[in-house]
Amino acid sequence: MSRVTIDVDRAAAALRAGGVVAFATETVYGLGAQAHDVSALARVFAIKGRPTDHPLIVHLADRNELAAWTSGPVAPAAAALAEACWPGPLTLLVPRAAHVPDAVTGGRATVGVRVPGHAQALALLAAVGDGVAAPSANRFGRVSPTTAQHVLDDLGDDVDMILDGGPCTVGIESTIVDTTVEPPEVLRHGGIPAAQLEAVLGHAVRWVAEGPVRAPGMLAAHYAPSCRVELVATSAEADALSSSERRRGKRVAVHDPGSDVAHFARGLYAALRAADDAGLDVIVVVTPDDDALGTAINDRLRRAAHRLSG
DSSP, rough: OEEOOOOOOHHHHHHTTOOOOEEOOSSSSSSEETOOOOOHHHHHHHHHTTTTTTTTTTEESSGGGGGGBBBBSOHHHHHHHHHOOOOEEEEEEOOOOOOOOHHTTTSSSSEEEOOSOOOOHHHHHHHHOOOOOOOOOSSSTTTTOOOOHHHHHHHHHHHSSEEEEOOSOOOSSEEETTTTSSOOOOEEOOOOOHHHHHHHHHOOOOOOSSSSSTTOOOOOSSOOOOOOOEEEEHHHHHHHHHHHHHHOOOOOEEEEOOHHHHHHHHHHHHHHHHHHHTOEEEEEOOOOOOOTTTHHHHHHHHHHHHHOOO
């Protein structure tokens, strides 16, 4: 049978049987295993080439399941954010319940959980009847997948099944908020902008860009294609740099957000992948304004560029 399917029940059965299944969310495709199946979780790390101390995010079918994954009462900030933003591209870091395996948390006292804003993913999670731990469905450190074909290109026969949910509608990973500290801290910018978090909480949130890795996406180098990524502030700078690179014999593409930042986010990872597929040497990217969704995009771009220059 085909490795790619749209059959949710078939994918859920594979997960319940200990398989590793890639599935769509609104952000990117995840590489999922049942969150209590330590053997399946070990395969996720092996397939990705991901360090085993790097934590995973547990995907839940309903926000009412949050309490079952948290030790003690759910913190008011976590409850408020879950109520306002789930289903959606927000991951909450909470104190882990005793049943959460170390393989999910990397041995940490916290666990990241979210309810994805994707109807097929929610149906899958409900059919599995357990949390599904899933990083992005790509090799560690590389460009995240936003279509089933991206997963197939990256992971091929290593994954048991790919549940095709179409192109991801957000296109970059979830925002991660640590609710175990006061005030809560943003550990990764993503599909929920800081202003929305602050409106829910009634106060400012701090972004922790450096320090110990508490959650996915905090490494300085990440989300990187094989070609060199050059970041510029304006279209004029992009034209000048691309012309200069071409005079040096380099194969170059330019990616410019224009006025539609949401469209740019949806296509960002596909553009980085296309540059590699075309055998380009350089992709010149015009960075959007550093606010709202643009903040998350620029974070990904800086990490993509860092890998090849650092």
